[in-house]
Amino acid sequence: MKTKKLLRIEAAAVAAALALALAAGCAEQTPEPGNVSEEVSIPVILTVDSSTGIRNEEKLINAFNQLYNGRWQADVEWIMETEEEYRQNLKRQNVTDTLPALITDLRMLPSFYYMMIEDGRIEELSKYIEADEEWKAMIEPSVLASCREEDGSIYLGPISTAAFACSGMFWNEELFAQAGIESFPETWEEFWQCCEQLKSCGITPLALHTEGTAWAPMLIATAEVASTEEGADFMQQFYPETYQNESGLRIAKTLQKLFSYTTEDALYRDFDVAYENFFSGQAAMIPNGYWMMDQVPEKWQDKVRFSAFPENKLISSPETFGWAIVSSYSEEVKEGAAALLKLRTRMNMEQREELFSKDPSEMIPAERDYIAVYKNSPQLVPNYQVKWNSILQEDTLGEILPELVQNKMTPEEFTAREDESIRRFLEEQ
Template identity: 30%
Template sequence: MKKLFALLLTLAMVLSMAACGAKEEKPAETPAETPSEAPAEEAIEITFPTMWVGTSTMTQWWADRIAAFNAEYAGKINVKVEEIAGDQNYVDKMKVLYSSNSLPDAFAAGGYNLIDSMQDQLVDLTPYMDDELKSLASDLCWEVNSRDGKIYGVPQARQVIGYFYNKDLFAQAGIEKPAETWDEFFVQCDKLLAAGITPLSMDTADSGWVTSLMLCAMVADSDAGEEFMNTNLPKDYNTPEFIQAAANIQKMFQKYTTPDAVGGAYENAAANFFMEETAIIANGPWMVSDFYDTNMVEEGFAEKIGCAMYPGGVMYNSGKIGFNVASKDEEHIQATLTFLKFINSEESQRLMLEMTGDVPAMEGISSDNVKPQVNEVLALGDAAKRSINDFQSLWYANVVDEISVQYPLLAQGQITPEQFAQALTDAAAKN
């Protein structure tokens, strides 16, 4: 009896394991069973991981666009979406997939430059450029997504970034208009301090986005600096402009910002600005929608916010790394391009401008539903004396990461601006 029971138990286990491991097979359809029906064409599945989830300003736009795409291409193209929250997590995941040669069909790393480090696995889109695709972005945007004459990314947005300031807090400190030189900027910071207002929102985590925007804008306040800030993958940060800018950042950390800046992330910096604890934050127009979100700010906050160009007439004004394609065969490349043409269509870009404030890559897109600050930023971009690209697009990924390691040391005077520049140079040398 015992033996029989054991035998039955073993049999049951084997069968259940076989059932678990068995590949799910679709019942074979023979022509005899469906003689009058043509064989149904199977939808092509393409993969796309997105960081536009949760509190991302792009979440709503993405939900709208993917729903519209699915409705239009139902049964033809199926986009398998994987949600990855957080820029850094997204980039890290792409690196893991790259190392195992399993990048998704398309990915968009929110402006992070993955072209240079993953070029060998990306599809050269140059042969696929038709009038429709070309018209989706300005030449400037295509240029940022190209290497040695080959196109590796479909642009989605332009990068136009200045800084935002709180007009009420400026008025309390007796400041009439944003500074035109960095000397004047620091005088204004002193005035704000004297009025009991913390001048700047800053951060160090996740490459210290807000802080680094200030750093690079200061670097670009000269011809040599402007050239540096338009150089792809710089190796040497030991330049007078960079060291001077790092010295100013050190001063900002030590004198003009909040106690949670060191170690804090963008969210902390933004929260301080939203709560009117700081007067200035550097960021792009995608932040504007938050100025009107009463879940984040008090009613009427948006009316207090002005936009400014960085001293010296500097603006981040360039193309942005867009969607990269890494499909493995022609069928998937075509399906992915169809998806990207839809996602970057004129309608999609107009909706992006309206819903997120992000500046379209296509020229001439406008809307009456755009928040006034977005138009202000765009006007400032057009009026800039010096146009630069941002560090996340230009610098090596490990240099961008090293910034977060070195900022706290710089802030606390543990290293000098020269050592800061050398640390980034050392990081760049590892590539």
């Protein structure tokens, strides 16, 4: 995120999905390729990863256009924007009525997401998913539940599995070895000792940033606060009423401590700078999710490992990977968009099956680590980006976090400013 990159899809999974879809007719309830007079365009906007130049979800788009050639065509505008820029542009496009037919990342903007529901701007998807037994069967119950609203409605086309939706810590095995550290720390006490040991050896422990939603440091701080029962309960709260409590102060103090172990250029920078610092060997650890496997440069693949956060914790919110369909488009376009969402679910399912049956010798070390971590029953902590108000994430954090970590603001003042964001948010609703 910042970070949050879209799901990794292997070429073999694409081929398997296409073969299965073609053989099965791609399900009874989802419209099939057929004899139509004109191919229907499905407008989509997707990002190009600024760090690697990779077009996110390109394999999915190619597979869809091949499968539905002559019926539907996913017409993608590829944009070189950060995920934060993309999300902000969604709001502008909504006002100007220029939204594409499919929206990604919508659940990363909780208040905007619910406004879109209230305004009838995005399609309720139960009529597609519930009526299609094949599609529904592809989705893990916990993933489908995460996409449901309290009234049972579904506005997010879900992925199949939570297996690729988790974040932990990537770390440089070479730098750890230089500091005499043989393995990733298992407790938070050991984690801080690890940071001290790396620092004492002249190695910067962490690649962090403050801009955007402060994705990297917030992953660590929210995983750490969940080490107590009160903190775990706090991370389950949707739109907390206050941060001036034990958990809020603990997060602030952890953030302050984290930035004593990072690079000098971490302030007022976004995740791409943290990424470059990690993959140039200037820092030993960076938090991120499974999707970064595709972004590990080839020369770094033997050096980079993956671990859960201390105490066997992962950050996971599979609903953040759900895509929404814009309601203002024609029924033909919306049917095509639903078919694309179903194919995305299928390919994600095939990807999981392929990965979990893959010969470990064919994987990079971080990927082997990830599977072992996921199978080790980790505690899943919700992503703060689907729990906290948008003003706090998009405006307040980037403004006050640098002040906190430079000791120009106390943790108490920091949490008071967080509470100001709550008041502003409520006033704007």
